[in-house]
Structures are given as structure tokens and as C-alpha cells.
Amino acid sequence: MTAAPRGDRIRRALDHLRNDTTEEFDSVVPFGPEQYRDPGIAQRERDLVFGRVPSIVAHATELPKPGDFLTLQMPRNKVIVVRQKDGSVKSFVNLCRHRGALLEEQEKGRCRLFSCGYHRWSYDTDGSLRAITRDNTFGEIDRAQFGLIELPTEERHGLIWMVDDAGAEIDVASWLGPEVDDILAGYRLQDLLAVRSEGFDEPANWKLMQDAFTDNYHIQYAHPNTAGKHVHTNVQVVEDFGRHARMLSPRKKIDRWLEEDPGDRDLGRYVIDGHFLLPNSTLLRQPDDHFELLTFRPHPTDPGRCRMEMRLLVPSLEASGMTKEKWDEVWDKNWKILLAVLHQEDFPLLRAAQTGLVSANAGGMVLGRNEVVNQIFHRELRKLLA
Ligand code: FES
Ligand SMILES: [Fe+2]
Missing domain, CATH: 2.102.10.10 (Rieske [2Fe-2S] iron-sulphur domain)
Structure with a gap:
């Protein structure tokens, strides 16, 4: 699939909002609790995913x-x-x-x-x-x-990539494929600064965590007083590039253009452009062109644990045109909001989910047709593990 211009994708999002629809795959996908607790599956993920791909x-x-x-x-x-x-x-x-x-x-x-x-x-x-x-x-x-x-x-693209096996080779451009390589090149992430970064060792499987950060279906339910106030729920415009995906989510401020025709106006400030980079990263482009990079790595031995890292990538002080005080204040505030949502909303939910997923009779679960990026993630993982 070729990458669509942002204007076209924003118009698709407006259509979804007008019709109360979102992008959907043809079918739901069943999955089981063993994904999150089975030591054999976890070992194969470490070897066949992280030991092979960047x-x-x-x-x-x-x-x-x-x-x-x-x-x-x-x-x-x-x-x-x-x-x-x-x-x-x-x-x-x-x-x-x-x-x-x-x-x-x-x-x-x-x-x-x-x-x-x-x-x-x-x-x-x-x-x-x-x-x-x-x-x-x-x-x-x-x-x-x-x-x-x-x-x-x-x-x-200003990022450091690794394959976790001494005998492997690395070729990031071919792993990304031409569309996603071009998309990342266009962002000039190498000109940005990792102004904040922090790691979290969490008692949850890495896929449980990764899945929560491509999911636009949970926003109003799990984050009613934070993200849910600003971002629409269950409206995502997704491009499936095979391994990787790009997903655009409209902010609520876009609603004024539901009635009024935006013409060729640039509505970039009303959307968040997300990217799922197989196997374990979500890169979010915020309306003012700063980025949040989230990565999730399996624990070396315990399927029920993982390491999440979050980075805030922003224009440098010189490039920003802000005073030092203002620049510090903006990113400090931004970072604190991100941390609060993680610690108060996502982490408690995901830790608790992991404790339930080890239940002997956990039963089968299902990814909806609307959970397109989650479906892409699970589909591509299955291919790597096959
Ligand atoms: S010098 Fe490193 S283990 Fe002896
Ligand atoms: Fe969340």
C-alpha cells in the first residue's frame, strides 16, 4: 500500500466521524491467555522476534x-x-x-x-x-x-536499532520497507532532542502493554478525564503497510469541521498520527510536531514482566524559538501529564489484567474488527513465530 497524504487521511477521519464508523477488518480474531504467560511462547518471541529483527x-x-x-x-x-x-x-x-x-x-x-x-x-x-x-x-x-x-x-532516522543476536545482520531500511522508511525520513527525527526519557519495569507481558498503546477504542473508557476529553474514541484511519502501520486519530477540536467545509485548510493540528513499528514500538506525532516514542521489551526470563521505555522527542531550544524558561516549562508540563496518565490509568489496568490472565480457566478472548492495529501486530507476530 502506498502512503496516503495526511490531508486525505484527515478527510477520511471526518467521514468516519460524520457516519459514526471507523476502519475495520473483515473478521474478529480469537486469542488465548497462553500468549501472556507461556514460557515456551515467551522464549520463541525472544529468539524469533527480538533475536532476528531490529x-x-x-x-x-x-x-x-x-x-x-x-x-x-x-x-x-x-x-x-x-x-x-x-x-x-x-x-x-x-x-x-x-x-x-x-x-x-x-x-x-x-x-x-x-x-x-x-x-x-x-x-x-x-x-x-x-x-x-x-x-x-x-x-x-x-x-x-x-x-x-x-x-x-x-x-x-535519529534512532538506534539493534538485533538482539550476535550472529544476525541488520538492515533497518529494508525492515521498514520503502513507505515507512520514507515516512520516518520526512519527520527528520535526527534533528529532534530526546528531552526526557524514562524506563518502567512492569509486571505485565510486553504484548499486553504494546497493545494498549495502539488502541484508540479504550480512550473514553479508561481515560475519561484525560485523553478522553481531547481525543475521539474508536475512530482511527489506518494504513496497513504489511509489517508496520500508521494510524491517525482525530482530536475533538476537529468537530467544528464536521459541518463547515474545511476546503484545503491544513487540519494537521486536529490529529495525532500514530505509527506502529513492528515488533515493539509506537511513535506518536503530536499536532505541534513533537513525538512520543514508546517501546516494550520482553523480560529475559519471565513472561509476566516487561520493560517499557518512553521518550519525548522535541525541537531543540534553538530551533524552538522559545526562551529557555518557556521551553523547560512546556516539556516539563507535557512529561508530567504523560507520566500521570501512565501511572494512574494505564499501568494499574494492565498490571491487573496480567494477574487475571494467569487464571487457570481464563478462557478465550477476541480482538474486534475495529481493533485494526492490534490485529496487524498479532498477525505479524504470528508470521515471525511461524
Ligand atoms: S577481569 Fe573481568 S572477570 Fe576478571
Ligand atoms: Fe491508555
């Missing part, structure tokens, strides 16, 4: 200078991501090749080399083994065999 781990501005690093728990590996001297980004398994100590304990920082706290072996930021203490006792070992294990990593 997922987003950071925004480039989180690692601006050579030696800047961050550490994270991927589904299959504990990882260090580090900016290289030549400006590229590499990732390594966060483990000392001597006796397996955790090499870097900090969540983020800047360093010239990684130095192990156990017996002080050290590694260059390019992963090569630099020094062995008391090295005469090790004799003639081949140092090239004991560098850090590298994981395929690529920076594209």
Missing part, C-alpha cells in the same frame, strides 16, 4: 559524543550501547570475557574504556581487549578472541 533502543541524542554509553537489558542479552570515535554506534554484550563479570554497571555515562571491576581487564569502546592485568600469567592467549561480543546495531 527494534529501537534509543534516540541518537542520548549518545551525542564518542565514549557516551548506555546499558540495557534486551530480551536475550545484557547490552552496552556506545558511540564510537568515528561517530558510529556499536553494541556489545555487557560481560567481561575473563570470568563473566558485569562489565559496566552504570545505566549511562561517558568513558574512554570499559574496565572490569573484578580483575581489571579493560576494553576499548570498540570492544577490543586492551589490557590484561598480570598478563604474563596468561601467556600467549590470542587477545582478538577475547574482545567484547558485538550485536548488530544501526543508527537510522
